[in-house]
Amino acid sequence: MAKTNPKVTARKKRVQRIRVKIFGTTERPRMSVYRSNKHIYVQIIDDMQHKTLVAMSTEDKNFDCTELNGKCEQAKRIGLLIAEKAKIAGIEKVVFDRGGYIYHGRVKALSEGAREGGLQF
Known part of the structure; x- marks a missing residue:
C-alpha cells in the first residue's frame, strides 16, 4: 500500500464533508476552487446536470x-x-466551495474578486 501525504488525505476528508452540505443547482451553481503551488483554478459547476458551465485558471x-x-x-x-x-x-x-482550503490568502482574494465582478454568494 502506497504512503500518502497526510495533508492531502486531510484535505480530501474536508472536501467530502463539505460536499455533503454544498450542492450546486441550475439556479445557483457551485463555484469550486482548486489551488496548487503555482496556479489557481476555478469552475462553476451545475451538480444537477453534472456539467461545468464556466472555468478559468x-x-x-x-x-x-x-x-x-x-x-x-x-x-x-x-x-x-x-x-x-x-x-x-x-x-x-x-x-462558494472553497475546496477544503482555509478562507485566507489566494482563496479569499479570488472570492473578493468574484464579488467585485458581480457574483453573489
Missing part, C-alpha cells in the same frame, strides 16, 4: 499576469474574469 491562454505582483493579485484577477464569464453565461448567484 491562471494557466489559460487569454490570462496575462505580466503586470501582476504575486499570486494573490493573480487570484483576484481570476475572480474578476470568472465573474465576467459567468455574467455572459447568465449566472448571477453561486454557492
